Amino acid sequence: MGEANELRLAQETFNGKLYIREWQPGDGLRCSVGKKTTRVPCGPPVAVTLQVNSYRWRPNEDRYQRVVCALHLPGVTSAGEISADADKAARERLLVEHWEDYQRYVDEEVARRVEETIEFASEELRRLALGEHEEASR
Numbered sequence: 001m002g003e004a005n006e007l008r009l010a011q012e013t014f015n016g017k018l019y020i021r022e023w024q025p026g027d028g029l030r031c032s033v034g035k036k037t038t039r040v041p042c043g044p045p046v047a048v049t050l051q052v053n054s055y056r057w058r059p060n061e062d063r064y065q066r067v068v069c070a071l072h073l074p075g076v077t078s079a080g081e082i083s084a085d086a087d088k089a090a091r092e093r094l095l096v097e098h099w100e101d102y103q104r105y106v107d108e109e110v111a112r113r114v115e116e117t118i119e120f121a122s123e124e125l126r127r128l129a130l131g132e133h134e135e136a137s138r
């Protein structure tokens with residue numbers, strides 16, 4: 001690696017610069033962004049970033065060095081978006097694979113709620129509601 005793995009400028013904002021280089025052994029294993037997210041586990045570390053912020057009103061810079069996985073590379077992807085999409089797709093796969101169980105659970109939950117709703121209704125209303133529901137679930 002050596003010279004080829006120098007920090008390179010990746011992003012520049014109003015008061016800061018973000019540098020990035022390839023991860024190498026010794027940098028540490030844990031993605032420092034992923035500690036805050038829980039849904040999708042981080043991948044192996046791929047890069048080290050260095051954020052340098054400078055300010056007009058004070059002489060010192062702030063420097064934050066971080067290890068990041070591919071999911072949390074700055075400017076490449078939105079981890080939140082990926083996480084939400086992955087969660088949605090995973091739920092859909094699970095539901096499709098267990099479609100009959102899913103439908104049965106939905107029916108059971110609907111029936112339970114209908115019964116709770118009409119618990120204190122008049123006899124006639126109860127009969128109507130339960131009758132309608134039984135027809136609907138056939």
Ligand SMILES: [Zn+2]
Pocket residue numbers: 031032033034042043068069070071072
């Ligand atoms: Zn990560």
